[in-house]
Amino acid sequence: MTASTDDDLYRQGSQYRLWSFTAAELSSIREKVNAHAIAKIKREHASQGLDDQPVEFLSVEEEQDLVLYYCGKVQDMAGVFKLPSHVKATAISYLKRFYLRYSVMEYHPKNILHTCLFLAAKAENHFISIENFTQLLAKVTPESILELEFTVAQALSFTLMVHHAFNPIHGYFLDIQSVFPSRIDEIGVAHDAARRFANDSLFSDVAFMFTPPQIALAALAMANDALIKDYLEVKFGRQSGLLEQLNTVIRNVRTYIEERARELSKERVVAIDKKLYFVSNPGKLRKRKADDDASAVNGDTKKVMTQKVADDLISES
Amino acid sequence: MEEKAPVANGKKRPGVGRRDRYIKERKVGEGTYAVVYLGRQLSTSRVVAIKKIKVGQFKDGLDMSAIREIKFLSELRHENVIELIDVFISSGTSRSLNLVLEYLSADLEMVIKDRSIVFTAADIKSWMRMTIAGLYHCHRHNVLHRDLKPNNLLLSPSGHLKLADFGLARQQPGPYDVMTPTVVTRWYRAPELLLGSKTYTRKVDMWAVGAIFAELMLRTPYLPGQTDLDQLDLTFRALGTPTEQSWPGVSLLPDYFYDPAKTSTADTGKKSGVYPAPSRDEMRMRFSAASENALDLLCQMTTLDPAKRIDTRDALGSEYFREHPRPTQPELLPKLSKRDDTESDVKVGSNNTGFSGALRRRGKDDAKSEVNKERERGLADIAKKLF
Numbered sequence: 001m002t003a004s005t006d007d008d009l010y011r012q013g014s015q016y017r018l019w020s021f022t023a024a025e026l027s028s029i030r031e032k033v034n035a036h037a038i039a040k041i042k043r044e045h046a047s048q049g050l051d052d053q054p055v056e057f058l059s060v061e062e063e064q065d066l067v068l069y070y071c072g073k074v075q076d077m078a079g080v081f082k083l084p085s086h087v088k089a090t091a092i093s094y095l096k097r098f099y100l101r102y103s104v105m106e107y108h109p110k111n112i113l114h115t116c117l118f119l120a121a122k123a124e125n126h127f128i129s130i131e132n133f134t135q136l137l138a139k140v141t142p143e144s145i146l147e148l149e150f151t152v153a154q155a156l157s158f159t160l161m162v163h164h165a166f167n168p169i170h171g172y173f174l175d176i177q178s179v180f181p182s183r184i185d186e187i188g189v190a191h192d193a194a195r196r197f198a199n200d201s202l203f204s205d206v207a208f209m210f211t212p213p214q215i216a217l218a219a220l221a222m223a224n225d226a227l228i229k230d231y232l233e234v235k236f237g238r239q240s241g242l243l244e245q246l247n248t249v250i251r252n253v254r255t256y257i258e259e260r261a262r263e264l265s266k267e268r269v270v271a272i273d274k275k276l277y278f279v280s281n282p283g284k285l286r287k288r289k290a291d292d293d294a295s296a297v298n299g300d301t302k303k304v305m306t307q308k309v310a311d312d313l314i315s316e317s
Numbered sequence: 318m319e320e321k322a323p324v325a326n327g328k329k330r331p332g333v334g335r336r337d338r339y340i341k342e343r344k345v346g347e348g349t350y351a352v353v354y355l356g357r358q359l360s361t362s363r364v365v366a367i368k369k370i371k372v373g374q375f376k377d378g379l380d381m382s383a384i385r386e387i388k389f390l391s392e393l394r395h396e397n398v399i400e401l402i403d404v405f406i407s408s409g410t411s412r413s414l415n416l417v418l419e420y421l422s423a424d425l426e427m428v429i430k431d432r433s434i435v436f437t438a439a440d441i442k443s444w445m446r447m448t449i450a451g452l453y454h455c456h457r458h459n460v461l462h463r464d465l466k467p468n469n470l471l472l473s474p475s476g477h478l479k480l481a482d483f484g485l486a487r488q489q490p491g492p493y494d495v496m497t498p499t500v501v502t503r504w505y506r507a508p509e510l511l512l513g514s515k516t517y518t519r520k521v522d523m524w525a526v527g528a529i530f531a532e533l534m535l536r537t538p539y540l541p542g543q544t545d546l547d548q549l550d551l552t553f554r555a556l557g558t559p560t561e562q563s564w565p566g567v568s569l570l571p572d573y574f575y576d577p578a579k580t581s582t583a584d585t586g587k588k589s590g591v592y593p594a595p596s597r598d599e600m601r602m603r604f605s606a607a608s609e610n611a612l613d614l615l616c617q618m619t620t621l622d623p624a625k626r627i628d629t630r631d632a633l634g635s636e637y638f639r640e641h642p643r644p645t646q647p648e649l650l651p652k653l654s655k656r657d658d659t660e661s662d663v664k665v666g667s668n669n670t671g672f673s674g675a676l677r678r679r680g681k682d683d684a685k686s687e688v689n690k691e692r693e694r695g696l697a698d699i700a701k702k703l704f
Contacts, residue, residue: 009457013392122377122384125487130377146378150406150414153379158404160388 014159021208029100030060037103050282062272067099069269070109080136086164091120092202093162101155105279115148123160165198168216176231193223204260206253218253341367345663355663366663370414382484389460389483397451399481421664422474423653426467433654441533443644447478453629456519459489463500465525471664476647482666503548504538508621511549513571520623527618534604557594564622610637
């Protein structure tokens, strides 16, 4: 019989082998994806004779903010279909993983997110037929979702299994009860709050950098710091080195989750999306320039354009 | 026929490695769900099976069976689980999904049916050990196979047994999730499934292994029910009708209709009669060649109450695997005596024949050829004589 631990099993899995990185590796991947896309788009513009336009490309940070905004959209949409937490979490993971392979300048997340959610529902055994799926979404056709399915699956290197913090939270929940049977009410409250923090964590990069049990422990600590301190003391109090390590992990995970908890302003998203619009349609930039010159005389077209982009964004939901 | 995998769009992209190329050499099977080719990995000349999923057939995009197979086989690497070597999208007029699987030439059902082969107790132990070792690995990963049967246990040319066809597999769900009870091919379906349980566990796989163990000893299916009702009747006739006493909670299952106070079919008027559990002597008569330890393990695997049924870890540690004789080395296991060239010699599991998903199971049973039906009836008669 094999003597492998659960940790060994996790390390053999795709989430560790393909989708785990240090913070430095993560930023390097995103920079490469961004640079690769810019070079590709510049070549395309040149071949269309549009390279004379002063196109402003998106920065890595802008790309990430836009992806994050659409992660929120996945969350809203999963709510519309009443999908459970882990399906929603898997869809968000797919979206985040996809944008480690491609730039938002190559595939707009407003298209990719539908396919990610549709695929996640299937992969997590919550099948929704394409008719039912598209019926509830405005401006989305079955074709627009299905034609991207291969692209998404391939970008994910066909690894569809995603482990989340929800199951480990449940495991800790049971174990903490056995350690402190008299604190059951407090533990129940902490469990529910921890699930919400685990949900928040989907918007950060912690899933790329930490294991689900580590994220689960941090989420529980965010929910009730004192309870987790007591618990870890009982479990690991005699191994001060290990306890110190665990506390460091909890602190780090917590910092990453809290950093990403800040609200993304609508204005920023609209501004990024507008930039993205002109990256994809440099010809419009030429037109806008002409319009701008004209607008000195009759009205403000620029404002109209901004409003149009904002409308598009809002109508997505 | 020589379809090639694209080399990741021909460009270097961060994180996407260069793909191997494959060549499809010969079509060896076709169903509504997939076409199977014998092929080769060009960089290594390794012989592989390529299962090309017919994507255009499905209005809901990638088929659930294909998704499950890819999802689980990507994670499960074990010498007793079929290896998913690669996945690629073939170019061409219609893009399609291709699963590159290790080449396996036979399955356990073919060996069981080959009357010219004699099994020794050591051979049976070897197949059982490999089956349970593969299943142990799946269960450690929280994966339920949900369709174990002899023709999903494939045999490599070197005699190694591999679990295949993960088209019905799923993760052990959370504590509040429900699942469909319409899984597992009928003859290997655990009693909790027959009684409509929606919260079953990995023990459903162990039941199926028990039925396969019995089949290896009998050389004929153990419980070959002809309908779902017949399956229930056959199962309880063989192993006793469960009661609240023998299986706490059984009377709460959706399809449990037995009144233990009444003992004849006429009294209950439904489904099947109430049968007593078989005595040890009765079991000894049924499996005359089995050792006491083999019989112990079989009874533990086919315990009606899933909570009391043995798990894979304990099964691997059972006395049966320690006692003499030692399991036969895979290389020395009996092979098919004669090969029929018209028959496909690449095995990828049962769903390559064209039926995927639980809902199609019944269709699949119906679709069996008349010859097969006849064989089933014959076997059912033989099996019934055993009781």
